[in-house]
Amino acid sequence: MFTVKNEIKVQDTHEAILIGLYAKNQKTTGLTHEIDTLVDGQITVLLKEGDISTKKNNVSKVHTLGKTPIKRVYFLGLGKEDEQSFESLREAFGKAVKVIDEAKIESFAVDVDSFVTEKLAVQDVAHAFGEAFALSTYKFADYKQKSNEPEKKIEDVIVYTNDDADEVEASLKVGFAYGQGTNSARTLVNLPGNMLTATDLANYASEIGMKYGFEIEILDKEEMEKLGMGALLSVNKGSVEPPKMIVLKYQGTDNWKDVIGLVGKGITFDTGGYSIKPKDGIVGMKSDMGGAAAVLGAMEIIGQLKPEKNVVAVIPSTDNMISGDAFKPDDVVTSMNGKTIEILNTDAEGRLALADGITYAKFHGASYLVDVATLTGGVIVALGNDITGAMTNNEAFFEEILEASLEAGEPIWRLPITENHKKRVRKSLVADLNNSPGRDGHAIFAGTFLGEFAESTPWVHLDIAGTATTTTAHNLGPAGATGVMVRTLATLVERFGITEE
Ligand code: BES
Numbered sequence: 001m002f003t004v005k006n007e008i009k010v011q012d013t014h015e016a017i018l019i020g021l022y023a024k025n026q027k028t029t030g031l032t033h034e035i036d037t038l039v040d041g042q043i044t045v046l047l048k049e050g051d052i053s054t055k056k057n058n059v060s061k062v063h064t065l066g067k068t069p070i071k072r073v074y075f076l077g078l079g080k081e082d083e084q085s086f087e088s089l090r091e092a093f094g095k096a097v098k099v100i101d102e103a104k105i106e107s108f109a110v111d112v113d114s115f116v117t118e119k120l121a122v123q124d125v126a127h128a129f130g131e132a133f134a135l136s137t138y139k140f141a142d143y144k145q146k147s148n149e150p151e152k153k154i155e156d157v158i159v160y161t162n163d164d165a166d167e168v169e170a171s172l173k174v175g176f177a178y179g180q181g182t183n184s185a186r187t188l189v190n191l192p193g194n195m196l197t198a199t200d201l202a203n204y205a206s207e208i209g210m211k212y213g214f215e216i217e218i219l220d221k222e223e224m225e226k227l228g229m230g231a232l233l234s235v236n237k238g239s240v241e242p243p244k245m246i247v248l249k250y251q252g253t254d255n256w257k258d259v260i261g262l263v264g265k266g267i268t269f270d271t272g273g274y275s276i277k278p279k280d281g282i283v284g285m286k287s288d289m290g291g292a293a294a295v296l297g298a299m300e301i302i303g304q305l306k307p308e309k310n311v312v313a314v315i316p317s318t319d320n321m322i323s324g325d326a327f328k329p330d331d332v333v334t335s336m337n338g339k340t341i342e343i344l345n346t347d348a349e350g351r352l353a354l355a356d357g358i359t360y361a362k363f364h365g366a367s368y369l370v371d372v373a374t375l376t377g378g379v380i381v382a383l384g385n386d387i388t389g390a391m392t393n394n395e396a397f398f399e400e401i402l403e404a405s406l407e408a409g410e411p412i413w414r415l416p417i418t419e420n421h422k423k424r425v426r427k428s429l430v431a432d433l434n435n436s437p438g439r440d441g442h443a444i445f446a447g448t449f450l451g452e453f454a455e456s457t458p459w460v461h462l463d464i465a466g467t468a469t470t471t472t473a474h475n476l477g478p479a480g481a482t483g484v485m486v487r488t489l490a491t492l493v494e495r496f497g498i499t500e501e
């Protein structure tokens with residue numbers, strides 16, 4: 001896919017080359033200048049006239065009409081150099097790659113040095129490019145008959161730098177791995193419920209586990225019954241599909257300590273159960289395993305980059321269906337840690353599945369916990385579709401996740417958990433907890449409920465109900481699943497415990 005070469009020359013033959021232009025570039029420099037000389041100064045004229053734009057995220061294509069062996073130059077406007085961040089550069093690359101991809105060009109070159117700034121070294125540029133390349137070219141192989149026709153796609157990218165080629169190549173690979181992990185999560189979320197059952201999800205996780213040498217444990221219904229996972233099992237009662245508790249362990253240090261537990265909601269379809277969803281609200285509920293997908297995507301990145309950290313991924317998985325056997329409001333169930341739960345709403349099923357998932361992650365030695373879940377419509381009302389809701393019982397651990405999310409460009413915002421919220425979650429005439437204290441600020445109740453199972457283990461809850469999917473295509477991907485939190489989780493694991501100098 002990527003070939004890194006030193007010393008870019010205008011004599012090399014290319015279908016296209018991508019060059020970055022910061023706003024300061026009134027005069028052509030470097031490779032642009034060499035090309036300009038060969039095309040009799042036309043680039044200078046086009047720049048002056050504004051036909052080549054240095055404005056942020058503007059792509060200008062110039063055909064060299066046989067005057068250079070480089071057939072086309074795609075200039076990517078980057079705006080002011082001191083305003084460029086890793087995130088904005090990645091976005092700009094996404095835009096440019098999309099334009100090149102849509103032009104059905106199969107091979108192109110990129111001059112990564114032209115994107116370097118005082119703040120962004122060539123390694124950062126290469127990482128941003130690798131990631132953006134994977135993300136922006138992502139397509140879901142859908143089920144339309146005509147989309148089975150083979151399409152031209154970008155096969156090769158020649159990456160030029162005058163800097164250390166090995167370092168550039170390593171950064172490209174890291175960025176690409178981040179992008180690919182995100183894309184895997186997108187595909188899982190985009191798969192319809194009839195094509196991704198809990199069993200399918202478990203098989204997929206096993207494949208990843210075998211590929212990267214993780215320890216794999218898939219619990220079936222009988223094993224879960226023995227372990228007393230009554231919360232997850234209650235959600236599965238109405239289904240003909242067997243539930244799965246999926247565990248992948250990655251050990252990157254000699255001892256199994258400082259273990260990060262990543263727990264992902266794996267509801268493969270959520271009808272709401274007897275507290276059934278309205279017909280508009282039920283559409284799209286194939287995405288209710290977005291948390292599981294985020295965890296698996298992150299595990300793929302971890303498997304490739306092999307950080308010296310320990311991670312246990314836990315995914316409680318089932319669909320939430322209706323039948324004569326299904327669980328009902330007023331039922332009381334017992335979770336794995338012994339706490340009893342009064343069911344007030346069968347549509348608040350995610351927290352039940354996660355309760356046992358969190359307990360099981362602790363059972364496997366997790367000393368830190370992050371759960372990721374498409375948990376509540378309430379978080380969409382509170383924060384919209386661009387920001388993931390977060391809750392925690394530990395300031396320092398939350399700070400680590402906040403840092404990771406900023407680096408990944410996946411914004412999170414914290415919601416509070418108060419004593420009053422805890423009181424409402426613990427209010428029941430018949431059980432220790434209830435699963436739905438009310439509609440007022442209900443994203444917080446869901447988080448508060450999960451906190452009852454994290455107990456004193458440092459824990460952060462990430463509610464991705466609003467961010468797991470998008471209705472609009474963007475520079476770094478199409479409409480549909482976003483793969484949100486894959487990069488945050490992988491960054492968290494990579495950076496965990498490393499304090500800034
Ligand atoms: N899976 C849904 C949350 C959801 C809503 C995800 C919209 C993505 C988009 C969850 O299981 C649910 O139904 N939550 C209820 C909780 C309520 C019953 C307390 C909700 O948000 O309405």
Ligand code: ZN
Nearest residue numbers: 270347348349
């Ligand atoms: Zn639900």
Ligand code: ZN
Nearest residue numbers: 267270288350
């Ligand atoms: Zn749900």
